[in-house]
Amino acid sequence: MSRRTFFVDLLLPLHLPGTYTYRVPFEYNDVIRVGQRVMVQFGPKRLYSALVRRVHEEVPAYKTKYVLSILDLEPIVTERQFRFWEWMASYYMCYPGDVMAVALPSSLRLTSESYIVVHPDFEGEYGNLNADELRVLDVLSRKGRIAIDEVSGITGYQKTMPLVKTMIEKHIILMDEELKQRYTPRRAAWLRLNEKYRDEGELKQLFDSLEKKSTLHKQLMLFMKFMQLSDFGKTAVKKRILADDKTLSLSALETLVKKEVLVVEQREESRLAFTAATESADNIVLSDEQQSAFQILSSAKQTVGLLHGVTSSGKTEVYIRLIDQTLKQGKQVLFLLPEIALTAQIINRLQRYFGQKVGVYHSRFNTQERAEVWRRTMDPSDNGYTLLVGARSALFLPFHNLGLVIVDEEHDSSYKQSDPAPRYNGRDSALWLAQLWDARTVLGSATPSIESYFHAQNGKYAFAEMKQRYGGVKMPEVLCVDMKEAHRKKEVRQNFSQFLIDHINEALSRKEQVILFQNRRGFSLRVECDVCHWIPQCVHCDVSLVYHKSTNSLRCHYCGYSIPVPSECPACHSTTLKMRGFGTERIEDDLSILFPEARIARMDLDSTSQKKRYIEILNDFEDRKIDILVGTQMVTKGLDFDNVSVVGILSADNLISFPDFRSYERSFQQMTQVSGRAGRHGDRGTVVIQSFQPYHQAIRDAMDNDYQSMFKSQIVERRVFKYPPYYRMVYVSVKHAEQTTVDQVASIYADQLRQQFGNRVMGPEYPSVARIRNQYIKKIMVRFALGEAVSEGKRIMLQLAEQLLHDKAYSRVSIVFDVDPQ
Ligand code: ADP
Ligand code: ZN
Ligand code: ZN
Numbered sequence: 001m002s003r004r005t006f007f008v009d010l011l012l013p014l015h016l017p018g019t020y021t022y023r024v025p026f027e028y029n030d031v032i033r034v035g036q037r038v039m040v041q042f043g044p045k046r047l048y049s050a051l052v053r054r055v056h057e058e059v060p061a062y063k064t065k066y067v068l069s070i071l072d073l074e075p076i077v078t079e080r081q082f083r084f085w086e087w088m089a090s091y092y093m094c095y096p097g098d099v100m101a102v103a104l105p106s107s108l109r110l111t112s113e114s115y116i117v118v119h120p121d122f123e124g125e126y127g128n129l130n131a132d133e134l135r136v137l138d139v140l141s142r143k144g145r146i147a148i149d150e151v152s153g154i155t156g157y158q159k160t161m162p163l164v165k166t167m168i169e170k171h172i173i174l175m176d177e178e179l180k181q182r183y184t185p186r187r188a189a190w191l192r193l194n195e196k197y198r199d200e201g202e203l204k205q206l207f208d209s210l211e212k213k214s215t216l217h218k219q220l221m222l223f224m225k226f227m228q229l230s231d232f233g234k235t236a237v238k239k240r241i242l243a244d245d246k247t248l249s250l251s252a253l254e255t256l257v258k259k260e261v262l263v264v265e266q267r268e269e270s271r272l273a274f275t276a277a278t279e280s281a282d283n284i285v286l287s288d289e290q291q292s293a294f295q296i297l298s299s300a301k302q303t304v305g306l307l308h309g310v311t312s313s314g315k316t317e318v319y320i321r322l323i324d325q326t327l328k329q330g331k332q333v334l335f336l337l338p339e340i341a342l343t344a345q346i347i348n349r350l351q352r353y354f355g356q357k358v359g360v361y362h363s364r365f366n367t368q369e370r371a372e373v374w375r376r377t378m379d380p381s382d383n384g385y386t387l388l389v390g391a392r393s394a395l396f397l398p399f400h401n402l403g404l405v406i407v408d409e410e411h412d413s414s415y416k417q418s419d420p421a422p423r424y425n426g427r428d429s430a431l432w433l434a435q436l437w438d439a440r441t442v443l444g445s446a447t448p449s450i451e452s453y454f455h456a457q458n459g460k461y462a463f464a465e466m467k468q469r470y471g472g473v474k475m476p477e478v479l480c481v482d483m484k485e486a487h488r489k490k491e492v493r494q495n496f497s498q499f500l501i502d503h504i505n506e507a508l509s510r511k512e513q514v515i516l517f518q519n520r521r522g523f524s525l526r527v528e529c530d531v532c533h534w535i536p537q538c539v540h541c542d543v544s545l546v547y548h549k550s551t552n553s554l555r556c557h558y559c560g561y562s563i564p565v566p567s568e569c570p571a572c573h574s575t576t577l578k579m580r581g582f583g584t585e586r587i588e589d590d591l592s593i594l595f596p597e598a599r600i601a602r603m604d605l606d607s608t609s610q611k612k613r614y615i616e617i618l619n620d621f622e623d624r625k626i627d628i629l630v631g632t633q634m635v636t637k638g639l640d641f642d643n644v645s646v647v648g649i650l651s652a653d654n655l656i657s658f659p660d661f662r663s664y665e666r667s668f669q670q671m672t673q674v675s676g677r678a679g680r681h682g683d684r685g686t687v688v689i690q691s692f693q694p695y696h697q698a699i700r701d702a703m704d705n706d707y708q709s710m711f712k713s714q715i716v717e718r719r720v721f722k723y724p725p726y727y728r729m730v731y732v733s734v735k736h737a738e739q740t741t742v743d744q745v746a747s748i749y750a751d752q753l754r755q756q757f758g759n760r761v762m763g764p765e766y767p768s769v770a771r772i773r774n775q776y777i778k779k780i781m782v783r784f785a786l787g788e789a790v791s792e793g794k795r796i797m798l799q800l801a802e803q804l805l806h807d808k809a810y811s812r813v814s815i816v817f818d819v820d821p822q
Contacts, residue, residue, distance in 0.1 A: 010050035023067065069161060103393075115148075221248060302459070316346065350387065402437040407426070413822040416821075508597070513627055525579050545562075603630070603634050648689075668702050671702035729819075732749070756793075757782055760782055767779050
C-alpha cells in the first residue's frame with residue numbers, strides 16, 4: 001500500500017513575505033485541513049503556531065521540516081478570511097503574516113515568545129495532572145512566569161504546544177498578557193420580586209391595593225411591566241431597563257423599592273452575559289425621511305449606500321430596521337464603530353432589539369472572551385452571534401454568512417490604524433469584506449467624508465439623505481464670537497468670552513448641561529524658561545515635553561519618556577519657568593473659578609487612559625451628576641444626551657489652521673459633530689464658537705450646517721491640488737537610528753521611484769516630528785491618479801524597497817508604507 005505524502009503551505013504571524021512549506025507526518029494525513037493551526041519550528045529555535053493555507057502533494061525542491069503537531073480539530077479560519085487578509089496585505093503593502101498577527105485573538109496565536117503563568121483560579125488539584133503538566137507547574141511555581149520556549153526545555157519540542165494548549169483549556173495556566181487584561185467586571189443593579197409575594201394571596205393583596213387608588217396608578221404600571229419582564233417574578237430584571245423606559249415613572253420605581261416590593265441586588269455584569277431583547281424592531285415607526293432612507297439603502301442597485309443624516313435625525317433607527325431585515329433573512333450583520341470605548345449607548349440600544357444575538361468584539365475584553373466571541377461568530381446554531389458590533393478589528397471575525405455591514409460615523413479618522421501594519425482603514429476594508437460576501441454596505445454619517453460623498457454624487461454609491469432631526473427637534477442655533485473683538489472690549493476672562501460665560505450661566509440656572517470642546521490634547525501645557533526660552537525636549541524624539549498636572553511631570557506623547565518638572569532651567573539656571581499653552585486641563589481649572597458651583601469633569605485622551613473612568617464619566621453625565629463636560633474629540637462622537645442645551649467650541653482656530661489637506665473637512669466635521677450634541681430632545685440648543693477668524697469659510701459652513709458648501713469648495717481643491725478622491729496617496733517613511741543613513745536610503749529610494757513614476761513622487765523630506773523613539777524619519781509621497789494601475793504601482797514600490805534593503809549596509813533600515821493616509 002502506497003502512502004501519500006502531503007505538504008502544507010503555512011502562514012506564520014510574522015512580517016515575512018509568502019508562506020512556508022512543511023511536510024505532514026503520515027499520522028495526520030486524514031486530519032490535516034486548511035485553516036487549522038499547526039505547531040512548527042521556525043528558525044533555529046523558535047516554535048510557532050502557524051495556519052494551514054494549502055494542503056498539497058507538490059514535493060518542494062528543498063528539504064522540508066515536519067509539522068510537529070496539529071492544534072485544532074476543526075479549522076479556525078475560513079477560506080474567505082484568508083482571502084480578506086491577502087487582499088488587505090496587498091492593498092496596504094504589507095504581508096499576510098502582518099494581518100494574521102492582528103486578526104487572530106492572541107489566545108489563538110501562541111508563539112514560543114508568549115509567556116504563561118499559573119491560572120489564578122487553579123487551586124492545586126494536582127491529582128488529575130499528568131507528569132508533563134506537573135513538571136511545567138513545578139517550574140512555574142518557582143519562576144512565576146515562563147516563556148513557552150522554556151516549556152520545550154522541560155518537555156521537548158514535540159509536546160510543547162499541545163501541552164500548553166490543553167493546560168490553558170483546563171484552566172491550569174493562562175497567558176500572561178491575558179492576566180494583565182483581566183478586567184474587573186462591572187456591577188449593575190437588578191430588581192427581583194420580594195420573596196413574600198411568591199405567595200398568591202400576598203400578591204393579590206398587593207395588586208388590589210395598587211389598583212384601588214388612582215394616585216398609585218404609576219406604581220401599578222411599573223409593577224405590571226416588571227411582572228411581564230420578570231416572567232411573573234421568576235427572574236430578575238435589570239433596573240436600568242425600567243429606569244430607561246420613558247413611559248414609566250422613575251419615582252414610582254423608587255417607591256416600590258422603598259416599600260420592599262422590589263428588592264435591589266448588585267450583580268456582576270459580564271459583557272458576554274445574556275441580555276434578552278425587550279423590544280421588537282417591527283414596532284419602530286419610521287418617519288417619512290427614515291422610511292425612504294430605509295427603502296433606498298435596502299433595495300438600491302448599488303451594493304454600497306451612503307446615509308447622510310443630520311445629527312439626531314435617527315440614523316440608528318434606520319440601521320436597526322436594516323439589521324432586522326437582514327437577520328430575518330438568516331444572515332449576519334457587522335456593525336462597525338470608530339471607537340468601541342464610546343459605544344456603551346449604542347450597544348444598549350442594539351441589545352434592546354436584538355438581545356442575545358449581539359456579540360460585542362472589544363479590545364478591552366481579555367483574550368478568552370475574545371476567543372469566545374470568535375467561536376460564537378463561527379457558530380451557525382442558535383447559540384451563535386448574528387449581529388457583531390465592534391471597532392475595526394471586528395472585520396477579522398470568522399463570519400459564516402455575512403449579509404450586511406454598517407459603518408457608522410464613516411468619516412471618522414479613527415477607522416484608520418496608523419501603527420503597526422496593516423495600516424488599514426476599517427471603512428474601506430469593510431467595503432472589500434462585504435464584496436467578498438456579496439453583502440450590502442451602509443456608510444452613515446452626519447458629515448460624510450469627501451471621498452464617500454463624492455462616490456455617492458457620481459452614482460457609485462446609493463445615496464439617502466435625512467435633513468430633519470427626528471421628532472421635529474430644531475437644529476441648534478450656532479453663534480460665533482469674534483475673539484479679537486472680545487479681547488479689544490476686554491470681554492474675555494480665562495480664555496472664555498463673556499458671551500459664552502453668559503450662555504453657560506443661563507444653562508446652569510435652568511439645570512441644563514454644557515459640553516465644551518477643545519481639540520488640542522488636554523495637557524498641552526509646556527514649560528518654558530522665562531529668561532532664555534529653553535523648552536524641555538524629549539531625549540528620544542524631536543518634540544517638546546508636555547506638562548501633566550496629576551503627576552507633576554513632563555512627558556513625551558510619542559514615546560512616554562517622562563521627567564519631574566525641573567526646578568530650574570538647566571541652560572541658564574534661572575528658576576522662573578513658566579507654563580504655556582491652552583488645554584483642557586487648564587480649562588478645567590478656569591471653569592472652577594468662573595463657575596464655582598458647577599460640577600465639572602474632563603474627558604480626553606489622557607484622563608481616559610483608564611477607559612473604565614471614561615465610561616463612569618459618561619454615565620455620570622447621563623445621570624446628571626456632572627454639569628459641564630470638557631473634552632477633546634471624544635465628546636463629539638455620536639453621544640445622545642437629552643439635557644445638553646449649550647455647546648461651546650473654545651478655539652476653532654486650532655482646527656482650521658492645522659496644516660493638512662483635510663483640515664477644512666475635519667474642522668467642519670468636528671464643529672458640526674460637537675454642535676450635534678446640543679438640544680437633541682425638546683428645546684433648541686445653542687452652540688457658541690470662539691474664533692479669531694469668524695469669517696473663515698469652514699466656520700461659516702458649520703454655522704449654516706451647510707455640508708454642500710463645504711463639499712463644493714473642497715472637491716475643487718482636491719482636484720486642483722491632486723488629493724483624494726481624485727488621487728490615491730501612499731506615504732513612505734524611511735527610518736533608522738542614524739540620520740545620514742536615513743538621508744542616503746531615502747534619496748536613493750526616491751530616485752528609483754522617480755524613474756518609475758516621475759513627478760508623482762514628492763520628497764524625501766523630514767516630517768514635522770523628524771525623530772521618534774531614537775529613529776530618524778524621512779518621508780516620501782507617491783500619488784496615483786484615479787484609474788491608474790495602482791496595484792501594479794504598489795507592487796513595484798514594494799519590490800524596489802525589498803531590493804534596496806537587501807543591501808547589507810541597509811539591513812537595519814525600515815521602510816514603512818502608509819496607503820491612503822489619514
Ligand atoms: P443620530 O444617530 O442620527 O444622531 P439617533 O439615532 O441617536 O440620531 O436619534 C436621535 C433620537 O431620536 C434618539 O433618542 C432616538 O431614539 C430618537 N428616534 C429617532 N428615530 C425614531 C423613531 N423612528 N421612533 C422613535 N424614536 C426615534
Ligand atoms: Zn533659561
Ligand atoms: Zn519621546
